[in-house]
Amino acid sequence: MSDIEDHDDDRHDDDGEHPSPPRRKLYDDDEDDEEGEEEEEEEDEEEDEPSTKPSTTKHRHKKPRTGLSRFLDIEAEVSSEDEEDGEGAESDSAIDGFISKENDGVYGVGDDLDIDDRHHHARVDYKRRQAERSAEEIARELSDRYSGRGIGGRRFTGELSEIPQRLLMPSVHDASLWQVRVKPGREREIVFSLMRKSLDLEYTAKPMSILSAFQRDSLPGMIYVEAKSSQQVAQACAGLVGVYPSRGIHLVPIDEMSLLLLIKKVDAGEKIIPGTWVRLKRGKYAGDLAQVVDVTENGDEVGVRFVPRIDLNPREDERGLGRKRKKGNDPTSNNNPSARPPQRLFNYEEVLKVYGRTAVSKRGQVYVFFQDTYKDGFIEKDVKLNSIILEDVNPTLDEITMFNSNNPLEESLVDLSIIAEASRKAALAVLQPGDHIEVFQGEQSGVHGIVQEIQGETLTITALGLDLEGQKIDLPARSVRKRFKPGDHVKVMQGKNAGETGLVVAVSDTGSTPSTSNVNANSENGEKRRENTVVTFISDMTMQEVSVFSKDLREAAEVGNTTNIVGEYELHDLVQLDPQTIGVIYSTSRSSFLVLTQHSQSRLVHPHQILQSLRPKPNSVIATDKNSHEIRLGDTMQETENEHRTGRVLHIYQSHFAFLFNRDVAEHGGVFVTRARSLVSVSPKGGVITPGGASSKKPTSDLTKMNPLSAGGASGGGGFVGSTIGRGPRDRLIGAHVVVIKGPHKGYVGIVKDTNGVGLSGVARVELNTGNKVISIEKGKLHRKLPDGRTEPVEGPGATWGRNGGGGGGDNNFNLPMGGRTPGWGASGGGGGRTPGSGGRTPSWGIGAGRTPNPYATGGHQTPAWNVSSKTPNPYAGGGGGQTPAWSAGSKTPNPYAASAAAASRGGGRTPNPYASGGGATPGRNAWGGKDSWGSPIPADSGSGIGGWGAEIPASTWAAQNAPTPAFASTPGFAPTPAIPSTPGGNLSSTNTPYSSINPQYSQYSNNSNAYASYGAYAAPTPGMLPTAIGRRANEGPGEYTPPPDWLLAQHLTPHLTSLRVNISGTKLPHQPYLDGLYESLDAHILAASRVADNYEQTALVKVDLEKSSAVTSAQLAALSSTPADRSIPSKFLLPVPPSSQDDTAIVLTGPRQGDKVKLRQRPDSGSPTELVVVESVDAGGNASGTNGTEGGAFWECQKDWMCVCW
């Protein structure tokens, strides 16, 4: 209670005689209650009084006394109060709000009359003295008062200055800090409230006992209260709005207390210096880059300059108004950023022209236009520090160039090193393990390396280069920069060009930017400018050069496509420009598009000029091409007029205009427009033309064929037909997970997005899982990934998922459980032509055959596949169906394929019988020509077919062989498989012709052999498409093949017996090792083996080959090198050795082709014994068997452990 005025004050309150500050009234009651206590305090204060008196007096002099105060004085006297009170009251009320609050509880000297008297006299004396004083004295006093004494009246001494901060750390004796949750955004307010509340309650019965409270801007939603206990905190917070003590009042650990006060917000404001780049936060220029020109002393405001956005095409009325009401319609303060004019340097003449002479004035070097100052074309403005963004400014090169371009000759303020500095931190963030970096400063300067690890600011790199090669080096992150060299494929990670990818064509130091070179040359630190290099690359998208800082780049394999979206419009969107005009966006830039209209004109449009985006509903667009085939979005079509351009259909407008896209077309970003009726399909994608249509040679737009109902009717075969005709994905392969097995992308995994062409040479567009890249690759280089991790070719032998040549029917097949199960056979019976192949293959494995599968599968496909891929065309050519290698290869085994082929062709879905049986039958027959069983049934079927055929033949032949597929019998349901036919015709007929034409049978049945041929050919592959269901089954089904104990004695092995390589295994029985396990794991030749009576153990005479055995122990070596290597061993200990490398010759042990001698044509690389490998059938002489020995034999796929390798 240092100030004596307090007493005066309070006394008045008591008496109620003097006007008192209204707020104090609130506490009168309390004060009355506490009077007793406070009497004591007053006495203390009495003692203080003399010392503080001068202060009081001086204070009073601030206000000249008035008549009124005199009056009050007198009143005070009358009421036996100290006369000072009057003055006190007056002066206090004059400066109310200053010290008053603390006074609330303090009472004046009260009833002490002696003191009052004394005071009174003193005052009278004082007045007298005042009157007597000279002017000089008064002046001196005044100057004294104002020269050093403030209200506190205290001489400033600083505080605790000499005590280091660390000695101020809190101790256990200090009150604790408590964290209290508050409403976010109200922290400061609440701290203020606490202060006010504590002052208000100070002399009440319940004073607040907290010592302090504080808030930090960086800790939103909480305040900290210093108090001895949490109760005190709770008490203090009670009743304050926005405080949530219920959410807990948490003690702050003592060692964290000081940290709360030490929080130092990274304060960009502190580093503002002229030249710094900032961004404006609000208004028309929001987001624009600005450069600091100067900073006010206290740092509240900064002068910035930036490129103005003056609307040079103001609407007429606005301009008129603008002149009159500058404020209201100021063209420079347009608040609608979406419609803001482009950035453009201020041009006096232009502005003059638009806004008139009155709007612009010139003052010395600068122009003033609507209260803004323009200098050198820039607008210069003082802005508040909080209206600019200081962090993450990341100026782009373009923006900076804008600042530079103005005055290239003048030494510019722009110093790229500033940007580099500012973005250094950001650069840290963009470094990632694997980045190539270059050290540009410090000891290791010049070292290249690859980032291994990033820990905070420290990098671990593996150095590259001569001496340091391979060494791990730790470096500060800021001493490295990313390194690129021409030829790298890079992707922009941030900035305006983010997402762009391209090939680096040039890398240059920032210093080489012409406009900045002089600046950098001046830079003292020569290294500085090397922190960032400018990398120029050719964009993959625009084919234009783009320059960016290296820090914004990453090496990337992908091709970018993310910048294609502007607002709600996307590249290749169909948009309506006006009621008459539509167009396709073929190029996007920051805020505008280039649109190709249906009249083939190119227009530059801004988003607001677009009326709407016409997003077609998938499949809702119907148009027909020149051949009256339906065109669907995404089809690859070719023009039949003009330039014969080919492209993928992007959009079709009003069934008339088709927008196509071909990235090879240079014009209009690859987009071109043409009439839909002038297009023809390029690839045999699932057209809708039915076989009927084809065979009748009426390529008309038979839209009724699109109608599933009528189509179904036509097919006659069954009700399943074509509900999805022409709608399903055209290629089963689309969407399949594949792995690339050859070429630069080998090993990459992706999803097939599109296919074009059939066979191994067909091209698939595969979207790689890595990155976002889509590659085009021949299907021959693809393997499908099966769910169990195995792979198989997507096309050709072994492909379960061949192309859905037929088109439409795919879906149905999928949906038919039967298709899934026993399709092949069923198919063959019912005419579900296509199913067979696949059916043949997968299902049979899946279901019954267990381990006999592949041959079938391959068989199923084989022929057609070969045909298609034209790898083994000859066989067909040479001898008609009968000659197909597949057949010949399979001559020993009744070839399922034949059946499937037959079935396939005849199934033909909806064009059933005649030609189906024809086409189908032919190969079948030829293939089986030698075998009676086949020959006869077929003709029998040909007429109507189906059921009997499938059921019968396979059942007998196959079942006999591999016992399996009960399903075979289930031919029935199959009938339907619909669409088989469709497109294939076009493409395939050419390649396949030989097939059909050579085949005499064929022509019997057909009017149009080509057509048939194509179907036939197609029918076969179709199987492939069969279905996941089957695939899965297949996977479940065939497990590892365990040869029976007497596998060696199987009849079909006899011719090859002596060439088999076997492994002696299992002799180390736990209890009774056979021959002490001496021969365990050795490889051996079979010398002889023959079946003995059943009750004896079957043995074989073998010759152990120590040299070639892979695992020979020294004990074996010692024991066997001396003894004759021939010995007889029970055949149960002899296991076949599966082939392990390409070109291995092997004998097929099981399956329909058991006994075949094959050569591995694929390097087996999976550890799984069940891996499918491509093999080629070989004749006994070791030559590939074929119609003419030079050509390759039949390729098919065989599970590895079904084979035994030959020596």
Place this chain on the structure above:
Amino acid sequence: MSDAASAIIPATKSRHLRACLLCSIIQTSQDFRSIGCPNCEEILQLKDNPDRILACSTSYFDGVIALIDPETSWVARWQRTAKYARGMYAVRVKGRVPEDVEAELESRGIKYRPRDQSDQD
């Protein structure tokens, strides 16, 4: 209770809060003008001196402390405001006092500690 003087507690909503660069007390600019700085008026002489107020105080501060009992409060001790008037203080104040004030402080043997936590010891 403390016998320290109490500074004016500005209205929370005030948009013109400024913090003294020397003692970090927070007041409105009007208060600075009418009464100066409750702690350092003697050396800063802010009263009725708007230019001086601009130079010696700033609106750029972080964190607000309600200093209720400076004498006993550890926060006050830590902030070196224990001997000052009760009132609102800033945790961190950006900027330094003008050079003449620094010189004056030096002449009085007072170590100037900027309130921006730039130097800690």
